[in-house]
Amino acid sequence: MNSATTPTDWAENALAAVIGRVSVTEAQVGERFPLHAEPDDGRWTTTGRGSWTGGFWAGLLWLRARCTGTDADRRAAAACTARLAPWADADTATRGLIFWYGTSLAGADAEAARLRERAARACLSAYDPALGLVPWGGALGGPRLLARVDGVPGMVPLLAGAGAEGTAAAAAHLHRHLDLCLGAGGERRPWLWPARLFDEGAGWQRCDEPAPGWSRGQAWLLIAVADALTRPDLASGDRARLDEAAEQLLSQGEVLSGRLVPPAGASRPGGPLDTSAAAITAVALLKLARDPGPRAQECSYRAVAILNRLAQAHLTGACSGRPAGMLLDGCYDAAKGLAVRHELIWGDFFLALGLAALDGLVDITRV
Numbered sequence: 001m002n003s004a005t006t007p008t009d010w011a012e013n014a015l016a017a018v019i020g021r022v023s024v025t026e027a028q029v030g031e032r033f034p035l036h037a038e039p040d041d042g043r044w045t046t047t048g049r050g051s052w053t054g055g056f057w058a059g060l061l062w063l064r065a066r067c068t069g070t071d072a073d074r075r076a077a078a079a080c081t082a083r084l085a086p087w088a089d090a091d092t093a094t095r096g097l098i099f100w101y102g103t104s105l106a107g108a109d110a111e112a113a114r115l116r117e118r119a120a121r122a123c124l125s126a127y128d129p130a131l132g133l134v135p136w137g138g139a140l141g142g143p144r145l146l147a148r149v150d151g152v153p154g155m156v157p158l159l160a161g162a163g164a165e166g167t168a169a170a171a172a173h174l175h176r177h178l179d180l181c182l183g184a185g186g187e188r189r190p191w192l193w194p195a196r197l198f199d200e201g202a203g204w205q206r207c208d209e210p211a212p213g214w215s216r217g218q219a220w221l222l223i224a225v226a227d228a229l230t231r232p233d234l235a236s237g238d239r240a241r242l243d244e245a246a247e248q249l250l251s252q253g254e255v256l257s258g259r260l261v262p263p264a265g266a267s268r269p270g271g272p273l274d275t276s277a278a279a280i281t282a283v284a285l286l287k288l289a290r291d292p293g294p295r296a297q298e299c300s301y302r303a304v305a306i307l308n309r310l311a312q313a314h315l316t317g318a319c320s321g322r323p324a325g326m327l328l329d330g331c332y333d334a335a336k337g338l339a340v341r342h343e344l345i346w347g348d349f350f351l352a353l354g355l356a357a358l359d360g361l362v363d364i365t366r367v
Contacts, residue, residue: 014311015067015355017318018348021325022064026076031083033057036332037343042323045339052094052140054084055102055154056349062105063352066361074109081112088119091126091137091144095119096155101349104157104367120162123155127169131198132176134159134169145198146207149217152177152224153280160234171237174228178245180204181221191252191266192217211335213266218253219280225249226287230365246288250295255281256302260309264331264340272340274331275314276347282306282354286364307354315351327351 025034025044032046033054050057061077087098099119106112126134134155136146152174159170181192194217195207210217225245228234235242250256253266262281264274285303289296316326330344357364 010308010311011355011358014307014315015352015359017315017325018327018352018355019064019067019325021323021348022060022352024323024325026061033083034345036330036339036345037326039326039328039341039343040322042326042343049086050084050098052092052097052150053345054087055098055100056346058084058102059105060345060349060352062107063349063356063362066105066107066356077106078109078111081106081109081115085115088115088122090139092139093123093126093134093136093148093151093155094140095123096151096153096158097346098154100154100158101367105362116158116161120158120166123159124162124166124169127159127173133173135198136195143197146195147177147180147198147204148195148210149177149181149192149214150194150220153220153227156224156227156234157231160231167233171228171234174224174234175238175241177221178225178241181217182245182248192221192249209335211265211267215253215262215264215266215274215277216280218249218255218262219277219284222246222249222253222255223280223284223287226284226291229291230287243293246295253281255285256298260306261314261329264334268334272331272334273329274334275310275327276330276344276350278306278310279327279347279350279354282310283350283357283364286354286357290365303354304358307351307358310351311355 029044029046032048033050034044034057035047035053037044058080061080065073065077081102084102099116103112103116123134135144136148136151138144156170156174159166180196191212193206193212194210194214196204197207199205225242229242261273261275261278263269264272282303285299289300314329316322316324318324326343327347329341330347332339356362
Protein backbone atom coordinates (compact mmCIF):
# COMPACT_ATOMS: atom_id res chain seq x y z
CA MET A 1 0.00 0.00 0.00
CA ASN A 2 1.28 3.49 -0.85
CA SER A 3 2.78 5.21 2.20
CA ALA A 4 1.29 8.52 1.07
CA THR A 5 -2.24 7.19 1.54
CA THR A 6 -1.95 5.30 4.82
CA PRO A 7 -0.04 6.67 7.82
CA THR A 8 2.61 4.14 8.88
CA ASP A 9 5.95 4.43 10.59
CA TRP A 10 6.84 7.58 8.65
CA ALA A 11 4.17 9.59 10.50
CA GLU A 12 5.22 8.32 13.93
CA ASN A 13 8.88 8.93 13.18
CA ALA A 14 8.23 12.42 11.85
CA LEU A 15 6.14 13.35 14.88
CA ALA A 16 8.84 12.04 17.21
CA ALA A 17 11.42 14.17 15.38
CA VAL A 18 9.31 17.34 15.64
CA ILE A 19 8.57 16.73 19.32
CA GLY A 20 12.24 16.09 19.96
CA ARG A 21 13.00 19.41 18.29
CA VAL A 22 10.56 21.09 20.72
CA SER A 23 12.80 20.11 23.65
CA VAL A 24 15.91 21.41 21.87
CA THR A 25 14.12 24.68 21.10
CA GLU A 26 12.90 25.00 24.69
CA ALA A 27 16.44 24.75 25.99
CA GLN A 28 17.61 27.40 23.54
CA VAL A 29 14.87 30.02 23.95
CA GLY A 30 14.09 29.80 27.69
CA GLU A 31 11.10 32.00 28.50
CA ARG A 32 11.20 33.78 25.13
CA PHE A 33 9.11 32.70 22.16
CA PRO A 34 10.65 31.18 19.00
CA LEU A 35 9.70 32.80 15.71
CA HIS A 36 11.90 31.49 12.87
CA ALA A 37 15.13 29.49 12.82
CA GLU A 38 18.14 29.61 10.50
CA PRO A 39 18.10 26.70 8.05
CA ASP A 40 21.82 25.95 8.44
CA ASP A 41 22.16 25.64 12.20
CA GLY A 42 18.65 25.88 13.69
CA ARG A 43 19.38 29.05 15.64
CA TRP A 44 16.11 30.74 16.57
CA THR A 45 15.11 34.36 16.25
CA THR A 46 12.88 34.98 19.27
CA THR A 47 10.42 37.49 20.69
CA GLY A 48 9.93 38.45 24.29
CA ARG A 49 6.11 38.53 24.32
CA GLY A 50 5.28 36.08 21.53
CA SER A 51 3.69 38.47 19.02
CA TRP A 52 1.04 36.77 16.85
CA THR A 53 2.95 33.45 16.88
CA GLY A 54 3.16 32.83 20.63
CA GLY A 55 0.18 30.48 20.71
CA PHE A 56 1.88 28.09 18.32
CA TRP A 57 4.80 27.64 20.69
CA ALA A 58 2.42 27.02 23.59
CA GLY A 59 0.47 24.62 21.38
CA LEU A 60 3.63 22.68 20.53
CA LEU A 61 4.43 22.37 24.21
CA TRP A 62 0.93 21.01 24.87
CA LEU A 63 1.39 18.54 22.01
CA ARG A 64 4.67 17.41 23.55
CA ALA A 65 2.90 16.90 26.87
CA ARG A 66 0.32 14.70 25.13
CA CYS A 67 3.06 12.65 23.53
CA THR A 68 5.15 12.19 26.67
CA GLY A 69 2.46 12.25 29.34
CA THR A 70 4.85 13.74 31.89
CA ASP A 71 3.90 16.25 34.57
CA ALA A 72 7.03 18.28 33.83
CA ASP A 73 6.00 18.79 30.22
CA ARG A 74 2.46 19.73 31.24
CA ARG A 75 3.86 22.30 33.67
CA ALA A 76 6.10 23.75 30.96
CA ALA A 77 3.14 24.08 28.59
CA ALA A 78 0.99 25.69 31.28
CA ALA A 79 3.72 28.18 32.18
CA CYS A 80 4.17 29.19 28.55
CA THR A 81 0.42 29.59 28.10
CA ALA A 82 0.24 31.82 31.16
CA ARG A 83 2.83 34.12 29.56
CA LEU A 84 0.33 34.80 26.75
CA ALA A 85 -2.11 36.47 29.18
CA PRO A 86 -1.15 40.10 28.34
CA TRP A 87 -2.40 39.54 24.78
CA ALA A 88 -5.97 38.84 25.93
CA ASP A 89 -6.81 42.54 26.06
CA ALA A 90 -4.58 43.60 23.15
CA ASP A 91 -6.31 45.21 20.20
CA THR A 92 -5.60 42.57 17.55
CA ALA A 93 -7.60 39.98 15.63
CA THR A 94 -4.57 37.70 15.86
CA ARG A 95 -5.85 36.83 19.33
CA GLY A 96 -7.60 34.02 17.49
CA LEU A 97 -4.23 32.56 16.50
CA ILE A 98 -2.72 33.23 19.91
CA PHE A 99 -5.43 31.91 22.20
CA TRP A 100 -7.17 29.21 20.20
CA TYR A 101 -4.03 27.37 19.18
CA GLY A 102 -2.30 28.20 22.46
CA THR A 103 -5.02 26.65 24.64
CA SER A 104 -7.15 24.19 22.65
CA LEU A 105 -4.70 21.32 23.21
CA ALA A 106 -4.54 21.94 26.96
CA GLY A 107 -7.22 19.38 27.76
CA ALA A 108 -8.55 19.73 31.30
CA ASP A 109 -6.09 22.44 32.34
CA ALA A 110 -8.32 24.91 34.16
CA GLU A 111 -6.03 27.94 33.85
CA ALA A 112 -5.74 27.52 30.09
CA ALA A 113 -9.53 27.24 29.83
CA ARG A 114 -10.00 30.41 31.89
CA LEU A 115 -7.52 32.29 29.73
CA ARG A 116 -9.27 31.12 26.55
CA GLU A 117 -12.63 32.26 27.95
CA ARG A 118 -11.21 35.63 28.94
CA ALA A 119 -9.75 36.13 25.46
CA ALA A 120 -13.03 35.07 23.83
CA ARG A 121 -15.00 37.61 25.86
CA ALA A 122 -12.48 40.34 25.02
CA CYS A 123 -12.71 39.51 21.31
CA LEU A 124 -16.49 39.55 21.51
CA SER A 125 -16.29 43.02 23.06
CA ALA A 126 -14.10 44.09 20.13
CA TYR A 127 -16.63 42.83 17.57
CA ASP A 128 -17.97 45.76 15.51
CA PRO A 129 -21.58 45.08 14.41
CA ALA A 130 -21.46 47.86 11.82
CA LEU A 131 -18.43 46.30 10.13
CA GLY A 132 -19.60 42.76 10.80
CA LEU A 133 -16.23 41.62 12.15
CA VAL A 134 -13.52 41.98 14.75
CA PRO A 135 -11.18 44.56 13.20
CA TRP A 136 -7.53 43.72 12.67
CA GLY A 137 -6.65 46.21 15.41
CA GLY A 138 -3.69 48.44 16.13
CA ALA A 139 -1.64 46.35 18.56
CA LEU A 140 0.81 45.19 15.89
CA GLY A 141 1.07 48.59 14.21
CA GLY A 142 -0.57 50.05 11.14
CA PRO A 143 -4.21 51.05 10.59
CA ARG A 144 -6.80 49.52 12.90
CA LEU A 145 -9.81 49.12 10.60
CA LEU A 146 -8.42 46.36 8.46
CA ALA A 147 -9.96 43.06 7.48
CA ARG A 148 -7.08 40.61 7.04
CA VAL A 149 -7.42 36.97 6.21
CA ASP A 150 -5.03 35.97 9.01
CA GLY A 151 -7.46 37.52 11.48
CA VAL A 152 -9.97 34.72 10.75
CA PRO A 153 -8.34 31.38 11.71
CA GLY A 154 -8.63 30.65 15.41
CA MET A 155 -10.96 33.61 15.84
CA VAL A 156 -13.93 31.59 14.58
CA PRO A 157 -13.78 28.80 17.21
CA LEU A 158 -12.54 31.23 19.87
CA LEU A 159 -15.57 33.51 19.51
CA ALA A 160 -17.90 30.52 19.25
CA GLY A 161 -16.85 29.57 22.77
CA ALA A 162 -18.41 32.76 24.14
CA GLY A 163 -22.02 31.53 24.12
CA ALA A 164 -24.79 32.26 21.64
CA GLU A 165 -23.70 35.85 21.12
CA GLY A 166 -20.16 34.69 20.43
CA THR A 167 -21.37 32.08 17.95
CA ALA A 168 -23.31 34.73 16.04
CA ALA A 169 -20.26 37.02 16.01
CA ALA A 170 -18.03 34.15 14.85
CA ALA A 171 -20.32 33.39 11.92
CA ALA A 172 -20.59 37.06 10.96
CA HIS A 173 -16.81 37.55 11.23
CA LEU A 174 -16.17 34.59 8.93
CA HIS A 175 -18.82 35.44 6.35
CA ARG A 176 -17.76 39.08 6.15
CA HIS A 177 -14.20 37.95 5.41
CA LEU A 178 -15.47 35.47 2.83
CA ASP A 179 -17.24 38.30 1.01
CA LEU A 180 -14.23 40.62 1.24
CA CYS A 181 -11.61 38.02 0.35
CA LEU A 182 -13.45 35.83 -2.14
CA GLY A 183 -16.19 38.08 -3.49
CA ALA A 184 -19.94 38.13 -3.06
CA GLY A 185 -22.96 37.76 -5.30
CA GLY A 186 -21.36 35.34 -7.72
CA GLU A 187 -18.17 37.41 -8.14
CA ARG A 188 -15.11 35.26 -8.84
CA ARG A 189 -11.41 36.07 -8.71
CA PRO A 190 -8.37 34.00 -9.67
CA TRP A 191 -6.94 34.51 -6.15
CA LEU A 192 -8.33 35.75 -2.88
CA TRP A 193 -7.68 39.32 -1.75
CA PRO A 194 -5.95 38.99 1.65
CA ALA A 195 -6.55 42.45 3.13
CA ARG A 196 -8.89 45.42 2.89
CA LEU A 197 -8.94 48.77 4.67
CA PHE A 198 -12.20 50.37 5.75
CA ASP A 199 -12.76 53.99 4.74
CA GLU A 200 -15.86 55.74 6.10
CA GLY A 201 -16.51 57.44 2.80
CA ALA A 202 -15.47 54.79 0.28
CA GLY A 203 -16.07 51.57 2.23
CA TRP A 204 -13.71 48.60 1.99
CA GLN A 205 -10.65 49.36 -0.13
CA ARG A 206 -8.12 46.80 -1.35
CA CYS A 207 -4.66 46.75 0.23
CA ASP A 208 -1.52 45.82 -1.67
CA GLU A 209 0.00 43.89 1.22
CA PRO A 210 -0.23 40.98 1.60
CA ALA A 211 -0.46 40.54 -2.16
CA PRO A 212 -3.14 38.43 -3.89
CA GLY A 213 -1.96 34.88 -4.40
CA TRP A 214 -0.38 34.68 -0.92
CA SER A 215 -0.40 30.95 -0.26
CA ARG A 216 -0.67 31.26 3.49
CA GLY A 217 -3.69 33.54 3.10
CA GLN A 218 -5.39 30.81 1.08
CA ALA A 219 -4.53 28.27 3.77
CA TRP A 220 -5.69 30.49 6.65
CA LEU A 221 -9.11 31.04 5.12
CA LEU A 222 -9.51 27.36 4.21
CA ILE A 223 -8.86 26.26 7.79
CA ALA A 224 -11.36 28.82 9.10
CA VAL A 225 -14.02 27.52 6.70
CA ALA A 226 -13.18 23.94 7.70
CA ASP A 227 -13.58 24.87 11.38
CA ALA A 228 -17.05 26.24 10.68
CA LEU A 229 -18.12 23.23 8.63
CA THR A 230 -17.19 20.83 11.42
CA ARG A 231 -19.17 22.79 14.03
CA PRO A 232 -22.97 22.38 13.74
CA ASP A 233 -23.58 25.65 15.61
CA LEU A 234 -21.65 27.58 12.94
CA ALA A 235 -22.49 25.54 9.83
CA SER A 236 -26.25 25.68 10.33
CA GLY A 237 -26.47 29.41 9.60
CA ASP A 238 -25.43 29.30 5.95
CA ARG A 239 -24.20 25.85 5.07
CA ALA A 240 -24.47 26.50 1.32
CA ARG A 241 -22.19 29.54 1.53
CA LEU A 242 -19.59 27.61 3.50
CA ASP A 243 -19.65 24.72 1.04
CA GLU A 244 -19.31 27.15 -1.83
CA ALA A 245 -16.37 28.88 -0.14
CA ALA A 246 -14.63 25.56 0.50
CA GLU A 247 -15.02 24.54 -3.13
CA GLN A 248 -13.81 27.94 -4.32
CA LEU A 249 -10.72 27.82 -2.12
CA LEU A 250 -9.92 24.24 -3.08
CA SER A 251 -10.29 25.09 -6.75
CA GLN A 252 -8.56 28.45 -7.07
CA GLY A 253 -5.59 27.31 -5.02
CA GLU A 254 -5.37 23.97 -6.86
CA VAL A 255 -5.29 22.50 -3.39
CA LEU A 256 -6.33 19.00 -4.47
CA SER A 257 -4.43 18.87 -7.75
CA GLY A 258 -1.50 21.31 -7.70
CA ARG A 259 1.88 21.20 -6.02
CA LEU A 260 1.91 19.55 -2.62
CA VAL A 261 4.07 22.38 -1.29
CA PRO A 262 3.01 25.67 -2.89
CA PRO A 263 5.14 28.71 -3.67
CA ALA A 264 4.76 31.49 -1.14
CA GLY A 265 3.13 33.63 -3.83
CA ALA A 266 1.07 32.26 -6.71
CA SER A 267 2.23 35.14 -8.90
CA ARG A 268 5.83 33.90 -8.47
CA PRO A 269 5.64 30.15 -9.16
CA GLY A 270 9.43 29.97 -9.31
CA GLY A 271 9.87 31.82 -6.02
CA PRO A 272 10.40 30.40 -2.55
CA LEU A 273 8.16 27.62 -1.30
CA ASP A 274 6.15 27.83 1.91
CA THR A 275 5.98 24.58 3.81
CA SER A 276 4.05 26.35 6.56
CA ALA A 277 1.21 27.03 4.10
CA ALA A 278 1.28 23.36 3.12
CA ALA A 279 1.09 22.24 6.76
CA ILE A 280 -1.85 24.57 7.49
CA THR A 281 -3.58 23.28 4.35
CA ALA A 282 -3.05 19.67 5.40
CA VAL A 283 -4.74 20.31 8.75
CA ALA A 284 -7.61 22.11 6.99
CA LEU A 285 -8.05 19.11 4.70
CA LEU A 286 -8.08 16.70 7.64
CA LYS A 287 -10.89 18.79 9.09
CA LEU A 288 -12.80 18.81 5.79
CA ALA A 289 -12.37 15.05 5.62
CA ARG A 290 -14.39 14.82 8.85
CA ASP A 291 -17.26 16.73 7.22
CA PRO A 292 -19.46 14.10 5.50
CA GLY A 293 -19.77 14.65 1.78
CA PRO A 294 -18.37 13.77 -1.62
CA ARG A 295 -15.05 15.55 -1.08
CA ALA A 296 -14.19 13.88 2.25
CA GLN A 297 -12.14 10.98 0.88
CA GLU A 298 -10.23 13.16 -1.58
CA CYS A 299 -9.43 15.67 1.17
CA SER A 300 -8.18 12.89 3.43
CA TYR A 301 -5.94 11.42 0.73
CA ARG A 302 -4.49 14.82 -0.15
CA ALA A 303 -3.86 15.75 3.50
CA VAL A 304 -1.83 12.59 4.06
CA ALA A 305 0.06 13.13 0.81
CA ILE A 306 1.04 16.67 1.88
CA LEU A 307 2.14 15.55 5.34
CA ASN A 308 4.12 12.70 3.81
CA ARG A 309 5.90 15.10 1.43
CA LEU A 310 6.73 17.48 4.27
CA ALA A 311 8.07 14.65 6.40
CA GLN A 312 10.09 13.01 3.66
CA ALA A 313 11.44 16.00 1.75
CA HIS A 314 11.51 19.00 4.10
CA LEU A 315 12.06 17.66 7.63
CA THR A 316 15.65 17.39 8.80
CA GLY A 317 16.87 13.99 9.95
CA ALA A 318 19.42 12.85 12.48
CA CYS A 319 22.21 12.63 9.89
CA SER A 320 21.56 15.92 8.10
CA GLY A 321 24.27 17.91 9.89
CA ARG A 322 21.53 20.09 11.39
CA PRO A 323 19.24 19.62 14.37
CA ALA A 324 16.68 16.91 13.64
CA GLY A 325 12.98 17.75 13.36
CA MET A 326 13.26 21.13 11.61
CA LEU A 327 10.57 21.78 9.00
CA LEU A 328 12.57 23.78 6.47
CA ASP A 329 11.53 25.83 3.43
CA GLY A 330 9.00 27.95 5.26
CA CYS A 331 8.63 31.50 4.00
CA TYR A 332 7.83 34.23 6.51
CA ASP A 333 7.64 37.15 4.04
CA ALA A 334 8.79 36.73 0.45
CA ALA A 335 8.18 40.38 -0.49
CA LYS A 336 10.56 41.59 2.24
CA GLY A 337 13.01 38.72 1.82
CA LEU A 338 12.46 37.80 5.46
CA ALA A 339 13.16 34.18 6.49
CA VAL A 340 12.34 32.76 3.06
CA ARG A 341 13.61 29.18 3.52
CA HIS A 342 13.52 28.85 7.27
CA GLU A 343 11.94 26.81 10.01
CA LEU A 344 8.84 28.66 11.18
CA ILE A 345 7.22 28.00 14.54
CA TRP A 346 3.70 27.82 13.08
CA GLY A 347 4.91 25.46 10.36
CA ASP A 348 6.26 23.13 13.04
CA PHE A 349 2.99 23.40 14.94
CA PHE A 350 0.70 22.53 12.06
CA LEU A 351 2.94 19.70 10.88
CA ALA A 352 2.95 18.25 14.39
CA LEU A 353 -0.80 18.73 14.70
CA GLY A 354 -1.48 16.95 11.43
CA LEU A 355 0.84 14.07 12.31
CA ALA A 356 -0.70 13.79 15.79
CA ALA A 357 -4.15 13.56 14.20
CA LEU A 358 -2.96 10.75 11.93
CA ASP A 359 -1.57 8.93 14.96
CA GLY A 360 -4.87 9.32 16.84
CA LEU A 361 -3.44 11.56 19.57
CA VAL A 362 -5.66 14.50 18.67
CA ASP A 363 -9.28 14.95 17.59
CA ILE A 364 -8.68 17.36 14.72
CA THR A 365 -12.18 18.80 14.92
CA ARG A 366 -11.50 20.14 18.43
CA VAL A 367 -8.27 22.04 17.70
